[in-house]
Amino acid sequence: MLDETARLLVHGYSWLPALRRDNGTGVAHTRVMGQRAVGLSGPDAVRFFYDEDHVQRRTAIPGLVQSTLFGHHAVHTLDGAAHRKRKGLFLQAMTRPDVADLVDHTAAAWDDAVTAWRPGQRVVLFDQAARVLTRGVCRWAGVPLADADTAPVARDLTAMVDGFATLGPRHWRARRARARREAWLADVLRRVREGRLETRPGSAVDVVARHRDADGEPLEPRLAAVELLNVVRPTAAVAWFVMFAGHALHRWPEHRERLRGGDRAFAEAFVHELRRFYPFAPFLGGRAVRDLHLRGEAIPRGSLVLLDVFGQNHDGDLWGDPYAFRPQRFLDRPIGAFELIPQGGGDPVTNHRCPGEPATIALLRTLVVRLADADYAVPSQDLTISLRRIPAMVRSRFVITPTEGRT
Ligand code: HEM
Known part of the structure; x- marks a missing residue:
């Protein structure tokens, strides 16, 4: 069997669905990567995979x-009891009241940003959302962040995601960003543990600083x-989905009024x-741990074993007319x-399913309504989303120009 790594890198999201x-x-x-691999999707396959x-x-x-x-x-690399113990750290940091606070901090950061918009100014929605989310999450988590550092930190956080599936310059940018930010947060955690930096009890910084792993030991600073x-x-x-929300509202503007109208179920x-x-x-x-x-x-x-997330989210048997954007x-x-399964499947407590899914949904519910409510024009730009690029991006990163408010 021929190794398909090169085809994966060229074809991106459509590689595995086409093979299946x-x-x-x-x-x-x-x-792939010199190893035998099996690709699957479908609810039975998700159950099997988890x-x-x-x-x-x-x-x-x-x-x-x-x-x-x-x-x-x-945590992504752990199994069994070690996984569940480490996973507890995330579940403890992301309880329902914690999620509500995270949303409040982020909404406040969005409102500040929008207040500063000037008519005609060019705002790159992806970058704007990344800065807002970075400010929101750092304030909520107890990570000190000076205003002047928000943009460079946001750039590094998104660079780590942007560079995971390429061998090109984006990959090296991601590695440098990770090295910088691990050193930064290791220092924050060291100061908290030594009592030189105060943090709110129950904040993510506090939970991580105090966490003990399955062996009963605290995590060493870098980990x-x-x-x-x-x-x-x-x-x-989550900035990726805010950018995609901008794209969706532009392509299907009929959804805007319903979001503006405060219909929570629709949001x-x-x-x-x-x-x-x-x-x-x-x-x-x-x-696969056995035959x-x-x-x-x-x-x-x-x-x-490769679980085809993109394929399953566009499976016509599960989602009639899967390439139509139909919130209804x-x-x-x-x-x-x-x-x-955009954030994994199964049970977030015992499986690897994303512990941040409720937070993602809550953040987006708030931010898409605010976006739908904002007054802006969409200048001419390249709105292509190539399925060959992982992770996908609106090529222009979605540019908007604020307009005068509605009267
Ligand atoms: C795991 C997607 C937001 C924390 C995952 C997984 C996916 C995913 C696909 C892997 C599931 C698996 O391996 O079975 C996303 C997407 C997000 C998002 C698309 C929104 C853009 C968040 C947020 C947090 C978070 C807001 C904050 C806590 C994690 C962690 C894991 C994880 C810690 C590893 C869980 C484990 O291995 O047990 N996420 N996630 N994610 N996510 Fe998210």
């Missing part, structure tokens, strides 16, 4: 991804910084459709734990 289509069972057998008797993470996440996106030895970054970085990455449905429709995480990887079968297809022990599909539709 070639086999009637929807299971693709391939090779069963630790089938698939584990420990050796599955490439060094390139750890050096940029997650950090080394992060503590890795995990604190695993709260701060993905929160800034939530809009957010789910954003996370389903727009490409972000392409697939998730684990490793397995899915739909009659053999998955040999040691194979990489989520009104009155309960969402199963194994169906809508």
Whole structure:
């Protein structure tokens, strides 16, 4: 079997769905990064993938991804009891009242930013959202951040995400950004532990500083910084969906009035459709811990198992007319734990499903309503979203020009 790594890098999001289509069972057998790999999707496959008797993470996440996106030895790479103990740290930091506070801080940062907009000014929505989210999350988490540092920190946090799936300059930018920000947060955590920096009890900084792992030991400073970054970085990455919201409101302006009107159920449905429709995480990887079968297809022990997130979120059997942007599909539709998987599937407590999903939804619900309510024009620009680029981007990063308020 030929190694498909080069084709993955060229074709991006459509690589795995195309391979799976070639086999009637929807299971693709391939090779990537010199390893045997099996691609799958569908609710039965999600259930299969999240069963630790089938698939584990420990050796599955490439060094390139750890050096940029997650950090080394992060929660993403753990299994079993060690995973659940470390996961507890994130769940403790992201309880429902914590999420509400995070949203309040971020909404305040958005309102400040919009107040400073001047008619005719060029605002790059992606960059603006990243700065707002960075300010919001740092204030909430207890990370000291001077106003002048907001833009460079936001650039670094988004660079780590932007460079995880390429070998080009974006990758090296991501590595440098990670090195800088791990050192920065390790210093913050050191000062908190030594009593030289005060932090609100229960804040993310406090929870990480005090966390004890399955071995009963505190996290050493660099690893503590890795995990604190695993709260701060993905929160800034919500900027991708704010940019996509700008794109969606421009292409389908009929949704704007309903968002402006304060229809909460519709706002939530809009957010789910954003996370389903727009490409972000392409697939998730684990490793088969024994010889397995899915739909009659053999998955040999040691194979990489790739859960096709993009493919499942655009599966016509699950989502009728999957390439139509239709928030209404989520009104009155309960969402199963194994169906809508932009942030993973299964149970966030025992599985690797994203612990930040409720926060992502709450942040977006607030920010898309504010965006729909803002007065701006969309100048001519390149609004292409290439499926070859991982992570996907609106090529212009979505530029708006504020206009005078409505009368
Ligand atoms: C895991 C996506 C926001 C923290 C994940 C996973 C995905 C994901 C796909 C992997 C699930 C798996 O491996 O099974 C996203 C997206 C976000 C987002 C698209 C929004 C842009 C957040 C936020 C946080 C967060 C706001 C803040 C706490 C994490 C952590 C993990 C994770 C710590 C690792 C969980 C584990 O391995 O058990 N996320 N996430 N994410 N996410 Fe998010």
